[in-house]
Amino acid sequence: MTAARKAAPRDATAGQAASSSSIRVEPAAIGAIVQARHGDPFAVLGPHETARGEWEIRAMLPDAVSVSILLDGREAPVPTMRLDPAGFFVARLSSPEKPGYRLRIEWPGGTVQESRDPYSFGSIPGFEEMGRIRDVGSDAPQRLLGAQPASVAGIEGIHFAIWAPNARRVSVVGGFNNWDGRRHPMRRLHDSGVWALFLPGLGSGERYKYELLGADGERHEKADPMAFAAEKPPATASIVHVAKDHAWRDAAWMAARAEGDQRHKPISVYECHLGSWARVPEEGNRYLTYRELAERLIPYVKEMGFTHIELLPITEFPFDGSWGYQTLALFAPTSRFGTPEDFIHFVEAAHEAGLGLILDWVPGHFPSDAHGLALLDGTHLYEHADPRQGFHQDWGTYIYNYGRQEVAAFLVANARFWLERYHLDGLRVDAVASMLYLDYSRQAGQWVPNRFGGNENLEAIDVLRRMNETVYAADPGVMTVAEESTSWPGVSHPTYTGGLGFGFKWNMGWMHDTLLFMSKEPVHRRYHHHNLTFGLLYAFSENFMLPLSHDEVVHGKGSLLGKMPGDRWQKFANLRAYFGFMWGHPGKKLLFMGGEFGQEREWNHDRSLDWHLLEDGLHSGVRSLVRDLNHAFRSVPALHERDTEAGGFEWLVADDAENSVIAWLRRGTDEDRVAVVVSNFTPMPREGYRIGVPLPGTYREVVNTDAAAYGGSGMGNGGSVRTVEAESHGRPHSLTLTLPPLATLILEREA
Template sequence: MIEERALRDAAIAIARAEHGDPFAVLGMHQSGPGQPIEVRAFVPGAERLWVIDSATGDAAGEAQPVLADGFFAVTLTDRTQRFRYRLRVQFPLATEEFDDAYRFGPVLGELDIHLLGEGTHLRAFERLGAHPRAIDGVPGVAFALWAPNARTVSVVGDFNNWDGRRLPMRRRGVSGLWDIFVPHAAPGQRYKFEVRGPDGHLMPAKADPYAFQAEMRPHTASVIHGLPPYDWQDSAWRERRVQTSDRNAAVSIYEVHLGSWARAPEEGDCFLTYRELAERLIPYVVDLGFTHIELLPITEHPFDGSWGYQPIGLYAPTSRHGTPEDFKEFVDSCHQAGLGVLLDWVPGHFPTDPHGLGLFDGTHLYEHADPRQGFHQDWNTLIYNFGRREVQNFLLGNALFWLDQYRLDGLRVDAVASMLYLDYSRKEGEWIPNEFGGRENLESIAFLKRMNELVYGEHPGAMTVAEESTSWPMVSRPTYLGGLGFGYKWNMGWMHDTLSYMQCDPIHRRYHHHQMTFGLIYQFSENFVLPLSHDEVVHGKGSLIEKMPGDEWQKFANLRAYYGFMFAHPGKKLLFMGAEFAQRREWTEAQSLDWHLLDQPLHRGVHDLIRDLNRLYRELAPLHRTDCDSSGFEWIESNDSENSVFTFLRKADDSGHIVVVVCNFTPVPRQGYRIGVPLPGRYVERLNTDAPEYGGGGVGNGGVVVAEPTSWHGRTHSLPLTLPPLATLILERWEE
């Protein structure tokens, strides 16, 4: 037993929330076998306290105050065997009875501690954080946290009046882990961790890094939720998912920011819920023919203006649209409708908000201490320390968490370039070379490779996509071949070059002709996605339609022709919301898309064109099966800069099933424009972006052109075509 003076000193430390080993003081103790039982408790505000035998409901003894502010102790001289007990506490206005958190044993097992310590516990989210459970028949919540340099850690929340003195946690040896079981804490209650740093300084209360739910901003508390089972109804999707993400599959992605796709004006312009989005967004995307929805980050984030790219709750779907169950229902509904769901995932950096990961335990725990490694100057964010195995484990587990718990179909990894290079957006002297003196971030590279290996190894049919804007080699090649292991890479070069070309007045396009062809030089070095993403319609860049030159008709004709070129070009497709109906204003996260534009014929025409392009892309194997294979593409004529015309063919195999694509990027219609084709037959005009139903002038070829045995472009046959102005033609060969 503790001597009187030592007990008083310990009581004072407990009352100040400064005791590093609260379980050595509080709860039930016995100095040896056959010795009397002593029970100690700290309940601020209590006037009297009794120890109650849980089995009988009788009082085993009344504790006496050691300190006036709520520390009690009692020696039960007639009790020499440990027993389950409760505390009956008399407060000034009421008497309450409850289980004592300090009578329960550790939450984390030794195997968990070992695996967490070596950074190989890939399901750490099942152990760390807050998990509702019952111990000895008592319902409550098991809390566990990694804070190796903290002097003390307490869990605070609705269950203890946010009093950091009430529930200091148990330190698990030298592991850096802390845990406690809190009886009668329950799902829906809010909580945080109160952490005292190694210097004794009390940090701002921290949100749980592993929280599965969080408060709606501007509030910042975590919410007890756990991992309750969900009755998924997507078995048909899961059975065929592998085919939907394959390099040979048609992959057409609708990128969406849930908070601004649509709002509820009748309810103060508030966000739509996940369930409302399931009812409205999913049928819309299915009707347009997209194969996947890509969500701008829905991981919990404090600032709307970050669009989710500065997350704090990496394990929590944002509460802006509802509960975790609501989000699961949204994903389930997507799958039942035949849509895959991708998540924009941000493992490269995190914001500096005081309730977040920065200086988590009073030290640079998750981030690098040196700002030359740990601070993003562009975004004023902190960079994860990928060399720390526990940090890698946190992020790797998170990647698997979304694919496992929410059955997402892939991750688009944000800002990969910033992760690959130590000198990313830094001047000389502002970065630290790697151990070999180079600029490559070796630890981050190892992390990305491991992440991709785990995703593809544990979740067949899932995909990973890199937003990588440099010429880093083999981003989308397997790690066993020396690649980073991503399934796909955004083709940022294609996007920049082609958009730059399209913004030129047609009279000047002849001087920029090879901006449209240059991408084919490297097109098959990676598995590319062609992205017209949110990044192209923000920060003063304007909308896609407003980038187009010319009068009103020409703007829309240019955009339609460009979309035709994009969907016929090798590579998977990605289009940001609003672009499918030529949203005029620049996108903002603060308001809904301008859906009224669909009432205008030119906007409706673009919308209908996207539907038909998606249908054709999925229907015609030559347009998707060889997206990532050079055998499926041939230039017919890539050098007609004088007329700004591009012609090429797509094929899926050697069967003779070919698709011919012709793009005229001037406002001049051209009669008798001859192009060579390899085979005879009827070439059916499957799509003409100048068709009247899209808002065009209806110039074309009457639906079909028969190949003539006239050699042209080095081929045995040729087609005499009428090229509509500012338009793309897609023709499919049908045998005679």
């Protein structure tokens, strides 16, 4: 922003400052500037023409020893007069034309700084477009607000803009002005409620915030809601980040992504918390960086056969214990793991490995940290003013005011931003149920009905629909996934049919029911058989993803392995059988990290996963099974092509509660290449178990979760079984199977 040097002797021939009696600025205006309460600094500061056709140049530079004016084309500086001891300086020029100039500032200690005066720039980049920040679906918020690189009158710098319509005064503060709100008050663009200021010479890497004199008369120092980078917590400043022109290396991936319908593809998601997947214990238990994760995490997930990584929120957040779900900088990848450029490297590495990336996105609420969005301009701006609609009692967080156009546009623009700026492949939207219902987790009298008297949050519904319409219109190859835990209809149906427009919905009911079943001792499972079968009554009402997420291994719930009954061998056998059942069940798959090798303890966000467990054969066996299940899921079309269609599923055995055996048929687009999935959820092996099938032939044993390689007993069917012409279960052909104890078999018919 500036050029600095030691002070040179003053030029006695440069001219004299005007006497105080000839200065035309009003004392009241000077006082308001000095006290940082003037709402229109451009009316006072910078160049101003006087009634006599002369020009005054005015500057507010607290702590400056002296200020002089360096006129363009003239070497001798013009001195100024200090009109207020706080640092208000004025020079009178006899030029009839508006002068071009720089400020020459001498600071205590003899340092001299030369810079262009921010108040000499009349034009505002994007001024005519600022009203578009309220256009839902537009990218205007991310283009016009925040700290944007700009060139004004041929001068490079940073243009700052913040939406704060009720503030009395806003200043941009940072290391470049000693965090002094008197130095750089901003101009209010009245029609849009935006405050803006161009700071010449400023570049990438500067820390900054906004100091606001709120409508409440209080001063608030806030991080930038539109910051593209932020300091590593617990520091709270925003960072100017000028995105470099990047030659992305994933053109082939991006082109292929748009081909076909995600519903018919094999989607198996590895949910990951980057801060605890692995640490570096020999270096103070530090995080891995984005670049280190690209070298370690991505090859691991690829080898495991997953198709996507879902990142717990990496939008910058202040408190590690929130796992990222209480975010305050929705446009900034967290600095915990590196820079935005480092994150781009991570994305490219994933795409080069054939892996998609899904971001956990949190539009449902935000924390109350003083430097954040809460009471941004002294009013309830981003949050709803009525606490019955604007405050989450369970989480102690604020709820966005979805009915305010600027807020809705901010959220939808953010969804676009991650998919467009960082080439992410999808968004998993957190806590959708809390957005849909006005009475979510509230008692009678604690919520406000909508205009029709119902409990639906109509404004939030509109935001979700607009978000889905916007991102799918831009790129139909991305996916949006709703974490929605109720029976809200049409979550994954198109908006033109009245749906919310998501691509997929987490099947929370399936997860709760089946984990409840698995937690029972096998002798009691006959009484809970319905927990296995009930999910198939509604399995095709939505495009479902089956989640075994982080929420099931925290807050005293233990690990997946810990939920399984029996001795140590039986616990592992149960977990393997459950995974086989899950991968054979209709629906896309999601597994939280650590589950793939049978993590024993509950997840702790402050610790690495227990990778040493892989030295144990039972743990490494579970990991080998999950890898093989993923490869089978991808290679057997019947297991994924019609995941969301009732025609792709057929019950074979649904009612054998006595033996806790369940079996079904899966179909793909090739009717001859079917798959059979059979689970035995008791420790009793079952020889000669007959299952009717519609098609004759040889059925190859693709996966047997009891295989010795996985730590099982090694019981099975010798690799394949051929049908016999014996009717069973109402079908003309049948398979006679050996069902291993606590195991799932997946067989594919050889065409």
